[in-house]
Amino acid sequence: xxxxxxxxxxxxxxxxxxxxxxxxxxxxxxxxxxxxxxxxxxxxxxxxxxxxxxxxxxxxxxxxxxxxxxxxxxxxxxxxxxxxxxxxxxxxxxxxxxxxxxxxxxxxxxxxxxxxxxxxxxxxxxxxxxxxxxxxxxxxxxxxxxxxxxxxxxxxxxxxxxxxxxxxxxxxxxxxxxxxxxxxxxxxxxxxxxxxxxxxxxxxxxxxxxxxxxxxxxxxxxxxxxxxxxxxxxxxxxxxxxxxxxxxxxxxxxxxxxxxxxxxxxxxxxxxxxxxxxxxxxxxxxxxxxxxxxxxxxxxxxxxxxxxxxxxxxxxxx
Amino acid sequence: xxxxxxxxxxxxxxxxxxxxxxxxxxxxxxxxxxxxxxxxxxxxxxxxxxxxxxxxxxxxxxxxxxxxxxxxxxxxxxxxxxxxxxxxxxxxxxxxxxxxxxxxxxxxxxxxxxxxxxxxxxxxxxxxxxxxxxxxxxxxxxxxxxxxxxxxxxxxxxxxxxxxxxxxxxxxxxxxxxxxxxxxxxxxxxxxxxxxxxxxxxxxxxxxxxxxxxxxxxxxxxxxxxxxxxxxxxxxxxxxxxxxxxxxxxxxxxxxxxxxxxxxxxxxxxxxxxxxxxxxxxxxxxxxxxxxx
Numbered sequence: 001x002x003x004x005x006x007x008x009x010x011x012x013x014x015x016x017x018x019x020x021x022x023x024x025x026x027x028x029x030x031x032x033x034x035x036x037x038x039x040x041x042x043x044x045x046x047x048x049x050x051x052x053x054x055x056x057x058x059x060x061x062x063x064x065x066x067x068x069x070x071x072x073x074x075x076x077x078x079x080x081x082x083x084x085x086x087x088x089x090x091x092x093x094x095x096x097x098x099x100x101x102x103x104x105x106x107x108x109x110x111x112x113x114x115x116x117x118x119x120x121x122x123x124x125x126x127x128x129x130x131x132x133x134x135x136x137x138x139x140x141x142x143x144x145x146x147x148x149x150x151x152x153x154x155x156x157x158x159x160x161x162x163x164x165x166x167x168x169x170x171x172x173x174x175x176x177x178x179x180x181x182x183x184x185x186x187x188x189x190x191x192x193x194x195x196x197x198x199x200x201x202x203x204x205x206x207x208x209x210x211x212x213x214x215x216x217x218x219x220x221x222x223x224x225x226x227x228x229x230x231x232x233x234x235x236x237x238x239x240x241x242x243x244x245x246x247x248x249x250x251x252x253x254x255x256x257x258x259x260x261x262x263x264x265x266x267x268x269x270x271x272x273x274x275x276x277x278x279x280x281x282x283x284x285x286x287x288x289x290x291x292x293x294x295x296x297x298x299x300x301x302x303x304x305x306x307x308x309x310x311x312x313x314x315x316x317x318x
Numbered sequence: 319x320x321x322x323x324x325x326x327x328x329x330x331x332x333x334x335x336x337x338x339x340x341x342x343x344x345x346x347x348x349x350x351x352x353x354x355x356x357x358x359x360x361x362x363x364x365x366x367x368x369x370x371x372x373x374x375x376x377x378x379x380x381x382x383x384x385x386x387x388x389x390x391x392x393x394x395x396x397x398x399x400x401x402x403x404x405x406x407x408x409x410x411x412x413x414x415x416x417x418x419x420x421x422x423x424x425x426x427x428x429x430x431x432x433x434x435x436x437x438x439x440x441x442x443x444x445x446x447x448x449x450x451x452x453x454x455x456x457x458x459x460x461x462x463x464x465x466x467x468x469x470x471x472x473x474x475x476x477x478x479x480x481x482x483x484x485x486x487x488x489x490x491x492x493x494x495x496x497x498x499x500x501x502x503x504x505x506x507x508x509x510x511x512x513x514x515x516x517x518x519x520x521x522x523x524x525x526x527x528x529x530x531x532x533x534x535x536x537x538x539x540x541x542x543x544x545x546x547x548x549x550x551x552x553x554x555x556x557x558x559x560x561x562x563x564x565x566x567x568x569x570x571x572x573x574x575x576x577x578x579x580x581x582x583x584x585x586x587x588x589x590x591x592x593x594x595x596x597x598x599x600x601x602x603x604x605x606x607x608x609x610x611x
Contacts, residue, residue, distance in 0.1 A: 060419060105600050112355050112418070112558070116550045117599045123547060124592035131589060234543070238426050245423055275438060282431035289423045290403065 022158055026151050036267055038154045038222070042215055043259035045161040046236070047243045048168050048252070049211035053204045054241075055249040056177060058184035059107065062237040063118035066125040067095040067209045069232035071216025073129065076142040076226055084148065088156065088217050095213025096206045103202040110187070119234060126232035133228060141227025144220060156218050164211045168252055171207070180204055246288055248298060322458050327580050328573070329459050333469040335572020337534075339565045340472040340527040341545055342552035343479055344520030350496040350559035351516040353414065354404070354421040358429035359549055360542025362392050362521050365432060366528025367537045368440055374447050381449055382471065385529035392525025393518045399428065400517035405510060429542065436539035446536040468530040475526060476565055479519075483561050492516060496559045544588075551595040557604060 026034045046064060054061050071091035078087050102121070109117050133139050147153075171177045179200045182190035191197045220226050239262070247258025265284060269277040292298055345359045366388035373384035403424055407417060450464040483489035494502040495512055503509050531537075531545075552571050556563025571594065578590040 058415070060422070109599060112349075112353075113554070113599055115355065115422070116554065117596065120547065120550070120592050120595045120599070124589065124596060127588040127592060131585065135585060242423060242426070245419065276434075278434040279431050279438075282427040282434070285427035285430070286403065286424060289420050289427070290407070 019158075019162065023155070026154055031150055034150055034154055036263075038150065038157055039267070040260050040263045041154070041157040041161045042219060043239070043243055043263050044256050045157065045164045045211055045215050047240050047247075047255040047259045048161070048164045049208050049215075050240045050244060051208075051249060051252070051255050052168050052171060053201075053208035055244060055255070056171070056180035056184060057201055057204055059110075059201065060115050060241065061118045061205075061208075062115060062234065062241075063122045064209075064212050064240050065232055065234050065236040066122035067099065067212040068216035068219070068236050069122075069125065069129065069228065070095050070098060071213035072220035072226050072231040074213070075217035075220040076144060079144050079221070080146065084152075085156075088160075088214050091217035092210045092214035095216070096210040099209030100202065100206045103205045104198065107198070107201040107205060119237070122232060122234060122237065126228050129228035129232065141225055141230075144224050144226070147221040147224055150222075153218055153222050157215065160211060160214045160218070165252065165256070167207065167211075171204075172252060176200065176203070242285060323580075325457070326459050327576055329456070329461060331573035331576035332569060333461070333465050333572070334576055335569035336469045336472040336476070337527065337530060337568075338548055338552050338572050339476055339568025340523060340530070342549040342556075342564045342568055343476065343561065344523040344527075345546075345549040346553040346556070346559065346561055346564040347492075347516045347520040347523075349553065350561065351492060352404070352408070352513050353418060353499075354425070355418075356425050356520070357422065357546055358425045358432060358542075359524055360544065360546035361429040361432035361436075362395065362524040362542075363528035363531065363545050364436060364537065364539060364542040365395065366392050366525030367532035367541070368436060368528075369525070370529035370532045371445060371447060371537055374449065381529055381533050382467070385471070385526050388529035389522040389526035392528075393522030395525075396517045396521025397514065399521075400514050404517070405513065408513065409510070433539050433542065440539065442539055444536045444538040447532075449533055462534075464533045468533050471530055472527065475523065479523065480562065480565065482519075488512075488515070493561075496561075547595070548591065551591060551598070554595065554599055 022037070025037070046068070050061065050064055053059055071094075074091040074094055075087055078090065082090070106117060106121070107114075133141065171180070179190070179195045179197075182193070182195060183197050183200060187197055216231065220231070223230070243258035243262050244255045245258070246262055247254035247256065249255065266277070266281060269280050273280060341359075341363065344362075345356055348354055348356045366385075369388040369391055370381050370384045373379035373387065374381055404421065407420060407424075412420075450462075450467060452463045453460045454463050454466065455461075456466075481489075483492060491502070491507045492512055492515075494505075494507060495509060499509070535541075548571075552567045553560075553564045554567075555571055556565070556567030571591075574594055575587065575591055578594070579587050582590065
């Protein structure tokens with residue numbers, strides 16, 4: 001009884017405490033740590049937003065890089081002409097608008113077809129932007145000057161990541177969320193029970209596209225130079241999936257954990273073995289999928305069961 | 319547009335299409351039998367291309383000979399990957415969705431590893447070599463000899479694959495596995511052995527087509543992704559799991575792409591290809607022959 005009540009209080013105190021900790025942390029650490037935290041927040045936001053569609057409904061999307069890229073381009077085009085927070089909002093909204101515009105026909109496609117289609121769509125978007133740059137503007141990429149300091153970017157991403165997680169959490173708890181889960185379990189059955197699966201998927205797709213737009217627009221300022229190849233990189237989509245799977249998609253803290261772990265591993269490898277970094281990353285990925293197919297949380301879950309077992313057995317000691 | 323130009327477009331389209339068909343067959347074989355989407359397919363092609371490049375520039379070996387070596391090396395790669403990674407995963411008896419999503423990750427990891435090993439070995443530069451660049455005239459159409467001969471080899475390999483799938487007992491077993499997996503296992507088809515077999519064949523054909531492509535196009539460690547996408551387009555056109563469909567789909571895609579480029583501009587090639595792809599998947603996701611899985 002006590003433990004369950006305790007569990008209820010942990011998030012109520014822990015989350016605000018963590019937020020306060022993360023907001024004052026940048027003033028005490030070096031810029032390197034801040035940029036590392038910024039990377040983690042980026043991936044947390046991207047992965048958690050991906051979960052809203054792909055984790056909840058089981059429609060594995062490789063289209064997140066397109067939304068990321070569009071966010072980045074909106075920022076690149078309107079930087080200096082509009083206030084900074086407004087641009088982020090516009091970027092996010094335009095990503096969402098695009099998702100809503102293409103959502104209905106795209107989400108009619110199921111299973112592996114959906115996976116390939118979203119990959120194709122994001123590559124299509126990439127080439128349209130490449131064509132726009134080369135043939136219309138006569139340029140390759142864009143340089144952003146006078147970007148805000150890294151702490152500002154950090155706080156923007158902290159806010160974005162927080163709202164992404166909040167949004168995913170609220171959806172997960174709502175009737176809407178249950179509808180999405182039912183699509184994952186059995187779409188036809190869900191439809192026959194009166195769930196308008198079309199609208200549900202469409203909404204989830206749009207909401208899930210909102211956040212990568214915002215992240216992309218902040219990341220354009222972080223990188224200071226963008227071109228279609230780098231911001232529409234399909235690796236972004238793949239990395240999101242890797243993180244989500246790594247952490248396990250069953251719970252909301254899984255992807256957060258996955259994003260943290262993979263970013264830290266990459267950073268560690270990148271600093272020490274720059275030439276072998278990607279190869280090692282690939283091998284790590286194979287090992288994880290092969291031996292931990294349900295994600296890192298599986299170990300945590302097993303440990304919890306073991307501890308609970310020990311406690312009931314030796315209740316007097318603990 | 320005059321007659322000669324039309325003939326030229328059709329010729330180029332067919333040659334590109336023949337190569338596309340070969341590129342796509344391997345992907346379709348693995349998808350058909352195992353329901354796994356091999357997103358590392360293009361990287362296997364890349365490995366084959368580099369082997370042929372190496373043989374040619376270091377030892378002066380004729381690419382038509384080294385394509386056999388490319389095929390052997392990549393099919394060996396397929397054997398190892400399938401034995402170590404995929405067969406154990408399939409045998410765990412997890413649900414189909416779990417296996418599908420996990421395999422997507424595994425293939426992604428394999429593609430990262432291959433790309434980066436290639437970058438280490440051969441640097442990230444774009445390379446190429448010229449071989450048989452003589453131009454021959456077929457009636458009124460001038461064709462580069464290397465393209466023509468690559469096309470002919472692709473055609474031969476495709477026909478062999480066709481005969482293998484359509485005429486032999488092994489091919490029958492594979493088709494049975496593609497059509498109805500559970501029933502195929504029930505009547506005593508050794509699915510694990512066939513999985514291994516289709517992996518080896520698919521990787522082998524991919525390596526071989528890589529060697530052919532290296533004669534015509536430039537190669538780089540990052541050339542894989544566009545070919546993976548092309549292969550996806552082709553097998554979606556022909557229907558996932560439909561081996562014959564993907565051979566025909568390759569020709570159709572090659573033709574449509576060439577026509578599209580010739581009426582617009584070469585710079586738009588990627589947009590046209592992806593556009594066709596998206597249109598097909600949205601309008602006819604079961605492929606143009608309507609007999610997908």
